[in-house]
Structures are given as structure tokens and as C-alpha cells.
Amino acid sequence: MYKIIRNILFLFPAEGVHYFAMNNLKLLCKLGFKKLLAASYSPLHTKSTTSLGGLNFKNPVGLGAGFDKNAKYLNELEALGFGFVEIGTVTPLPQAGNDKPRLFRLPQDKALINRMGFNNDGVKIVAGRLRQWSVENPKSNHSPSRMIIGGNIGKNKVTPNEDAWKDYEICFKELHPYVDYFVVNVSSPNTPGLRELQEKGSLRKILSHLQTINATQHDPKPLLLKIAPDLTQEQIDDVIDLALEIKLDGLVATNTTISRDKLQTTNHKLQMIGAGGLSGLPVKQRSTEVVKYICSKTKGKIPVIASGGIFVAADAKEKLDAGAVLVQVWTGFIYEGPAIVKRICKSL
Numbered sequence: 618m619y620k621i622i623r624n625i626l627f628l629f630p631a632e633g634v635h636y637f638a639m640n641n642l643k644l645l646c647k648l649g650f651k652k653l654l655a656a657s658y659s660p661l662h663t664k665s666t667t668s669l670g671g672l673n674f675k676n677p678v679g680l681g682a683g684f685d686k687n688a689k690y691l692n693e694l695e696a697l698g699f700g701f702v703e704i705g706t707v708t709p710l711p712q713a714g715n716d717k718p719r720l721f722r723l724p725q726d727k728a729l730i731n732r733m734g735f736n737n738d739g740v741k742i743v744a745g746r747l748r749q750w751s752v753e754n755p756k757s758n759h760s761p762s763r764m765i766i767g768g769n770i771g772k773n774k775v776t777p778n779e780d781a782w783k784d785y786e787i788c789f790k791e792l793h794p795y796v797d798y799f800v801v802n803v804s805s806p807n808t809p810g811l812r813e814l815q816e817k818g819s820l821r822k823i824l825s826h827l828q829t830i831n832a833t834q835h836d837p838k839p840l841l842l843k844i845a846p847d848l849t850q851e852q853i854d855d856v857i858d859l860a861l862e863i864k865l866d867g868l869v870a871t872n873t874t875i876s877r878d879k880l881q882t883t884n885h886k887l888q889m890i891g892a893g894g895l896s897g898l899p900v901k902q903r904s905t906e907v908v909k910y911i912c913s914k915t916k917g918k919i920p921v922i923a924s925g926g927i928f929v930a931a932d933a934k935e936k937l938d939a940g941a942v943l944v945q946v947w948t949g950f951i952y953e954g955p956a957i958v959k960r961i962c963k964s965l
């Protein structure tokens with residue numbers, strides 16, 4: 618059934634369809650169909666896990682950052698059974714992102730290319746929505762039925778890299794009361810110069826500063842770093858050393874890639890699309906390699922959330938077998954539809 622709907626949706630521009638679909642889902646929930654949606658799509662067989670910073674995840678399948686950048690659809694995503702949702706990337710000031718069109722489908726490759734550029738409402742507005750969500754969902758942190766919320770934070774495009782740590786601090790402080798864990802995003806290819814912050818010195822400055830602030834809070838939150846699949850082995854080794862040194866709670870591996878290797882899509886179409894991060898099936902293998910490398914090198918000392926090319930249960934299992942403790946879907950959600958969490962959890 619979803620395949621037919623998908624064929625129709627794929628006739629229209631990708632970004633518009635994203636909001637059309639999510640707003641319709643919102644309407645359904647408002648009209649009282651949330652329970653029906655949950656009954657249809659929430660996983661029956663779940664495998665709860667507490668392997669990340671003591672948090673209790675009702676199931677290990679989450680939604681990757683960038684899908685619900687502004688925390689507008691938490692209710693609806695909860696009805697679809699997600700164990701956790703990573704909101705953001707959020708920046709201190711609202712920003713419009715890059716010019717449209719900036720999201721493209723590559724159906725032959727089961728992939729997407731995006732150059733959204735951290736379009737978001739800004740941290741104050743997003744924090745307000747999360748505050749509202751926490752008032753409406755006041756369950757205890759230990760309830761296994763609660764959907765975990767991650768806060769993915771970034772810097773504004775206009776902020777120079779040397780001041781980036783200030784932007785991360787602003788986002789961290791604003792979101793701290795309302796999210797369960799944090800992800801520092803320095804790996805998006807769509808903010809000029811951002812990925813240079815993956816260099817050890819810059820990372821140390823940002824992350825150790827956040828850890829210091831975290832330690833002063835009465836309820837410190839797990840702090841993770843999201844890395845690109847395009848890092849060299851040496852760069853990954855640096856990230857691992859730093860993660861151990863400053864006691865990061867985990868890594869998210871990986872973000873989108875700038876590579877265009879081995880695609881079925883024609884060069885002509887790729888040139889028409891232009892720059893951006895590639896996600897979905899083409900990033901699956903590299904992302905698994907990175908997960909495996911980190912987990913075996915650290916003997917599991919650094920928990921990893923795997924992201925990249927997960928469509929079906931076998932893909933999720935591949936990531937868990939590589940050592941990941943949790944998985945996230947994004948492009949797979951677009952291609953497989955609303956039953957993706959239920960299907961994956963059923964076979965795990």
C-alpha cells in the first residue's frame with residue numbers, strides 16, 4: 618500500500634511532500650486517530666535498552682536528526698513507534714537555510730541528496746515547543762513507554778568557526794531542561810567550514826566546554842558527537858582518543874557523505890542536483906565500517922548510535938552486529954514508509 622502512495626508522492630518536489638505528509642499526519646492525530654495510528658504502527662515486540670547514559674529506550678529504533686528539525690511532530694512520530702527522535706540541528710538564531718530546491722530523490726540508488734543548510738526556527742522557539750511537549754508528557758524518565766528526545770545542536774552560518782563554541786553553549790543551555798541527550802553536530806556538509814570543526818583541537822574546545830557546563834547541572838545529560846563518513850582512519854582515531862579523554866557518552870556514526878561513488882543515477886542528473894550530503898543505501902556500507910571500527914577499537918567503551926542506509930531489519934541488525942547500541946533511520950523512512958519501526962523491531 619505504501620508503495621502506491623510513495624509513487625504518487627514522488628511525483629512532487631521532495632521538501633514540499635515532507636511537510637505535506639507530516640501535516641496530514643498531524644491532522645489525523647488532532648482528529649483523534651493517534652491511538653489508531655499507534656495501534657497500527659507501534660512495534661508489538663520491543664527490545665528495550667538502557668545502554669546509553671542510563672536512559673531507558675523503549676526500542677532501539679530512532680529517527681535521525683534533520684527530519685523534525687523544529688520539534689513540531691513529536692506526537693505524530695511517537696504514534697509511529699519511534700523509540701527516540703533527535704530534533705534539530707538547532708542553531709542559536711533562526712535561519713532560513715539554503716535556497717530551494719535543496720532536497721532531491723535518487724530513486725535508482727534508494728538515496729537522497731540534501732543541502733538544507735540548518736534551516737530551523739532557532740533554539741528559543743524550539744525549546745518552547747519542547748517545554749510544551751514535556752508538560753503534556755510528564756512521565757517519569759524511567760517509564761519504558763516514553764519516547765526519548767535527543768537535541769542535535771549546531772552553529773549559525775554567520776558565526777565564524779573560532780566562535781562556534783559559543784553557539785553550541787547557547788543551544789546546550791537552552792535545550793538542557795527539555796532533552797534527554799545531546800548530539801554535537803560538526804559533520805554536516807551544508808554549512809561552509811563546519812566540518813573543519815572535526816579537527817581535534819576545535820573539537821576539544823567545544824566538547825570539553827560543554828562537559829564543564831554539563832557537570833554543573835543537577836541532572837547532567839549524555840553528550841554525543843556526530844561524525845561524517847568521510848573522515849580518514851587517522852581522523853577517526855583522533856575522535857576516539859578525544860571521546861575517551863573527555864568521557865563523551867557516545868558517538869553518532871554517521872552523517873551524510875559528500876562522495877558520489879558507485880551511483881546508478883546519471884552524472885547528468887547528479888550535476889543538475891549539485892552539492893549536498895548523500896544519504897541512504899550508498900552510505901550504508903561505509904557507515905557500518907565506521908561503526909565497526911570504533912566499536913572494535915574501543916572494545917565497546919564508547920556507545921555508538923548507527924545512522925546510514927537502514928531500510929529493513931537486516932540493515933539494522935548489521936549495524937547492531939557491528940557493535941552499535943541503537944540505530945536511526947531517515948532516508949529509509951522515506952522509502953519504506955510509516956511501518957518501518959514496527960517491521961524492524963519485529964525481526965530484531
Ligand SMILES: Cc1cc2nc3c(=O)[nH]c(=O)nc-3n(C[C@H](O)[C@H](O)[C@H](O)COP(=O)(O)O)c2cc1C
Nearest residue numbers: 681682683705706731872896897924925926947948
Ligand atoms: C534532508 C536531510 C536533512 C538532514 N538534516 C540533518 C541535520 O540537520 N543534522 C544532522 O545531524 N543530520 C542531518 N541529516 C543526516 C541524517 O540524520 C542521517 O545521519 C543521514 O541521512 C544518514 O542516514 P540515512 O542514510 O538513514 O538517511 C539530514 C539528512 C537528510 C536526508
